[in-house]
Amino acid sequence: MTTTVSKAAVVAERRPAKRGTGGVGRPGFAWALPATAFFVLFAVIPLVLVAVLSFTSWNGLGSPRFAGLDNWTKLFDDPVMLNSLWLSVLVTVLGVLVQTPLSILLGVWAAGRQRNRAILSAIYFVPLLLSATAVSVLWRTLLDPNFGVPSQAKWLFGDGNLLGMQSGAIGVLVFVGAWQFTPFHTLIYQGAARAIPQVLYQAAQIDGAGTVRQFFHITLPQLRNTMITSMILMVVGGLTTFDTVLILTQGGPGTDTTISAYYMYQKAFKSFDFGAGSAIALLLVVVATVISLVVVRVSGYDKMRSSVEGL
Amino acid sequence: MKTPARISRAVAAGVALALGLTLSACGGGSSDSAGGGDSDKIHVLVYGDAANKVEKQLVATFNKTSKVKAVLDTIPGADYQQKLQTIISTPQAPDIFFNWGGGSIKPFVDADLLLPLDDFIKEDPALKSSFLPSVFDSASVNGKPYGVPMRGTQPVLLFNNKKVLADAGVTPPKTWDDLIGAVKKLKAKGVTPIALGGGDQWPTLMWFEYLYDRVAGPKVFEKALGGDKSAWESAGSKKALGMIRELVDAGAFGTNYDSVKFTDQGSPTLLATGKAGFELMGSWEYSTQQDSHPAFAKKDLGYSSFPTVAGGTGDAGNLVGNTNNFYSVMKKTKHPEAVAAFLKLQYSDEFVKAQLGIGNLPTTTNTEKFLGASASPAYSKYQFDLVKKAPSFQLSWDQAYPQSASTPMHQAVQQFFNGGLDTDGFIKAMQALPTA
Numbered sequence: 227m228t229t230t231v232s233k234a235a236v237v238a239e240r241r242p243a244k245r246g247t248g249g250v251g252r253p254g255f256a257w258a259l260p261a262t263a264f265f266v267l268f269a270v271i272p273l274v275l276v277a278v279l280s281f282t283s284w285n286g287l288g289s290p291r292f293a294g295l296d297n298w299t300k301l302f303d304d305p306v307m308l309n310s311l312w313l314s315v316l317v318t319v320l321g322v323l324v325q326t327p328l329s330i331l332l333g334v335w336a337a338g339r340q341r342n343r344a345i346l347s348a349i350y351f352v353p354l355l356l357s358a359t360a361v362s363v364l365w366r367t368l369l370d371p372n373f374g375v376p377s378q379a380k381w382l383f384g385d386g387n388l389l390g391m392q393s394g395a396i397g398v399l400v401f402v403g404a405w406q407f408t409p410f411h412t413l414i415y416q417g418a419a420r421a422i423p424q425v426l427y428q429a430a431q432i433d434g435a436g437t438v439r440q441f442f443h444i445t446l447p448q449l450r451n452t453m454i455t456s457m458i459l460m461v462v463g464g465l466t467t468f469d470t471v472l473i474l475t476q477g478g479p480g481t482d483t484t485i486s487a488y489y490m491y492q493k494a495f496k497s498f499d500f501g502a503g504s505a506i507a508l509l510l511v512v513v514a515t516v517i518s519l520v521v522v523r524v525s526g527y528d529k530m531r532s533s534v535e536g537l
Numbered sequence: 538m539k540t541p542a543r544i545s546r547a548v549a550a551g552v553a554l555a556l557g558l559t560l561s562a563c564g565g566g567s568s569d570s571a572g573g574g575d576s577d578k579i580h581v582l583v584y585g586d587a588a589n590k591v592e593k594q595l596v597a598t599f600n601k602t603s604k605v606k607a608v609l610d611t612i613p614g615a616d617y618q619q620k621l622q623t624i625i626s627t628p629q630a631p632d633i634f635f636n637w638g639g640g641s642i643k644p645f646v647d648a649d650l651l652l653p654l655d656d657f658i659k660e661d662p663a664l665k666s667s668f669l670p671s672v673f674d675s676a677s678v679n680g681k682p683y684g685v686p687m688r689g690t691q692p693v694l695l696f697n698n699k700k701v702l703a704d705a706g707v708t709p710p711k712t713w714d715d716l717i718g719a720v721k722k723l724k725a726k727g728v729t730p731i732a733l734g735g736g737d738q739w740p741t742l743m744w745f746e747y748l749y750d751r752v753a754g755p756k757v758f759e760k761a762l763g764g765d766k767s768a769w770e771s772a773g774s775k776k777a778l779g780m781i782r783e784l785v786d787a788g789a790f791g792t793n794y795d796s797v798k799f800t801d802q803g804s805p806t807l808l809a810t811g812k813a814g815f816e817l818m819g820s821w822e823y824s825t826q827q828d829s830h831p832a833f834a835k836k837d838l839g840y841s842s843f844p845t846v847a848g849g850t851g852d853a854g855n856l857v858g859n860t861n862n863f864y865s866v867m868k869k870t871k872h873p874e875a876v877a878a879f880l881k882l883q884y885s886d887e888f889v890k891a892q893l894g895i896g897n898l899p900t901t902t903n904t905e906k907f908l909g910a911s912a913s914p915a916y917s918k919y920q921f922d923l924v925k926k927a928p929s930f931q932l933s934w935d936q937a938y939p940q941s942a943s944t945p946m947h948q949a950v951q952q953f954f955n956g957g958l959d960t961d962g963f964i965k966a967m968q969a970l971p972t973a
Contacts, residue, residue, distance in 0.1 A: 285622075285644055285941075286622045286623060286626075287622065287625065287626045287644060287645070287648040287650070288626055288648055366798075366801060367801065369796070370796070370797070370801075370803055371793040371796045371797060372793075372797065372803065372806070372807055372812060373803070373806060385791070385792045385793045386793050386796060387792055387793035387795065387796050388796055389736060389795065389796040390735065390736070390792075390793055390794065390795025390796040390955065391795075391955075475736075476736075476738070477948075478736070478738065478795070478948070478951055479735075479795045479951050479952070479955055479957070480948050480949075480951050480952035480955070480957050480958075481948055481952075482957075492944050495619050496940070496943065496944050497940065497941035497942075497943075497944055498622055498644070498940055498941060499941055
């Protein structure tokens with residue numbers, strides 16, 4: 227399948243383009259105009275407005291009052307804010323650690339040719355089709371300490387106070403996130419695993435490598451770029467976790483699961499302090515950007531090494 | 538930096554988008570969008586739920602005789618306050634709107650958006666005298682009346698499961714010591730003494746509201762709300778907190794109360810299925826149980842008022858809870874006379890009968906005449922007598938304080954219960970709340 231790939235098409239896939247290719251086969255900028263217009267309209271302009279708003283004091287009534295650096299100084303003195311950043315990072319990292327191994331294993335398995343694989347895969351992808359809200363409500367009910375699963379499995383859950391303590395509540399958030407999104411990442415890995423040329427495996431077999439060895443020496447290295455893509459999606463998803471927190475914990479107990487995205491919502495739409503909410507939003511943008519850049523740098527994603535043979 | 542109003546709306550829209558949230562722009566079941574553009578209409582905005590039946594009926598009654606027609610707009614569910622705050626300073630603002638009195642309208646009063654009702658009351662003294670004073674006063678801001686009661690009162694009561702209490706040889710507690718005794722007996726029986734939906738946070742707050750009142754009287758909280766932060770450090774405040782600590786440590790609420798919610802039927806089901814003996818809850822517990830556990834509600838659901846505290850200064854008859862919901866009037870309404878006429882309906886016989894018919898308990902002085910027609914006469918009468926006789930009816934703390942205080946307040950009560958905050962920490966947290 228790789229032999230039919232034209233060189234121009236491969237070059238076109240690279241971003242950023244290698245200098246000096248003379249733009250052979252690269253689509254013109256005009257193709258990106260509609261998307262860019264939307265992006266500017268619905269992301270860039272609001273972001274600028276939020277930046278402006280973060281220097282004002284506004285409760286949604288009348289006009290915003292200029293407040294200088296008030297919101298920002300308050301934010302950096304606010305223990306809840308710093309804690310919320312830490313919690314966001316924690317939930318994100320735990321999410322990546324839980325979901326990545328699971329989805330790689332499942333994805334590679336689902337790429338194979340076992341019997342009943344299609345049926346099992348289909349069943350397995352169901353959580354992906356549900357809205358996060360429905361999923362949260364479902365688990366909230368399932369985890370009810372007196373009438374849900376914990377009441378039937380006391381040896382495992384004790385008094386079932388999962389959502390009433392920090393470690394339990396964070397565990398539930400990570401678990402529910404993983405339950406819902408692992409299938410999505412599995413899908414990505416499945417596609418990537420299928421694209422690995424069979425030639426490599428045949429060669430490994432001739433050299434006498436077993437299944438496990440093949441997995442570690444061929445499959446994993448070949449999935450590298452997919453891993454980065456998937457992890458960036460997980461990081462963005464983790465940092466913007468909101469609906470599960472809103473329904474499962476409301477940031478509680480106390481402020482134990484008040485992650486940044488939820489804290490922003492609380493400030494803006496519960497306390498009607500739009501200045502503070504905007505400042506948190508902006509901070510979250512900065513943090514997410516920095517983390518994404520770090521992931522890209524560390525992984526060498528920016529060099530975009532092609533996995534296509536001979537290039 | 539002066540931003541013209543037009544820009545600020547764009548900013549508001551930008552915020553909503555950028556925060557990645559959609560301010561649900563559903564106008565609910567309203568036929569047409571509200572707007573000051575209607576020259577011959579007044580718009581009445583209410584919280585969308587089952588009680589809208591009565592509001593619709595009253596609007597229809599009003600429209601039969603009025604030249605200026607009333608239009609009912611609803612905002613369904615929990616988005617009400619957010620949506621209201623978004624439209625209230627725009628041309629889409631209603632003429633009359635539903636609210637919770639107290640802190641929920643204070644920001645609007647401060648922004649000079651609301652009409653004080655003094656002049657209406659001068660024209661029609663019945664607009665004030667037809668309502669129970671303790672209720673009417675809870676919609677006063679800075680000493681001026683801003684709201685007319687428009688639904689039912691919801692005092693917080695101590696509900697119990699009669700069967701569980703009888704099995705444990707417990708009677709509804711009259712004093713704090715009775716309650717502690719009952720907790721020990723119920724615990725020995727292996728049931729959770731008191732069901733608590735701690736996950737919702739506001740049910741936990743009810744324990745603070747009552748204990749502060751019973752120990753130190755309503756004045757302490759009023760002082761604190763008025764901006765005197767030293768009230769939180771008073772001896773009464775510390776004593777009340779000590780008693781809450783004692784109750785939690787005695788295992789009154791079990792250990793997993795923070796994983797239980799009222800809103801998903803968690804705590805009411807504990808009470809109904811006999812896994813708990815008591816639940817402190819607003820009067821809506823009764824209709825909640827009638828809906829989900831009708832047999833229990835009929836046979837075994839008991840209720841009593843909150844116990845007294847020995848040596849405490851609060852009257853045994855004092856209540857806390859939601860006094861009622863209110864209609865407030867926008868200053869810029871074009872039809873003040875039509876609005877005044879509409880408000881008059883809120884103490885009419887028709888209104889009282891209709892509210893009682895759907896299980897609400899209105900707070901007009903003539904309610905008593907119709908109590909026999911209510912869905913559950915004994916319960917309605919019990920409640921009405923309580924409210925009528927109450928020397929003080931403290932609006933729920935999270936409604937009395939400005940909106941911006943409710944989240945930190947809820948967090949503090951939850952953390953005090955689970956040991957995350959000690960007495961001093963809780964006092965500091967309460968002192969940090971914005972009072973105005």
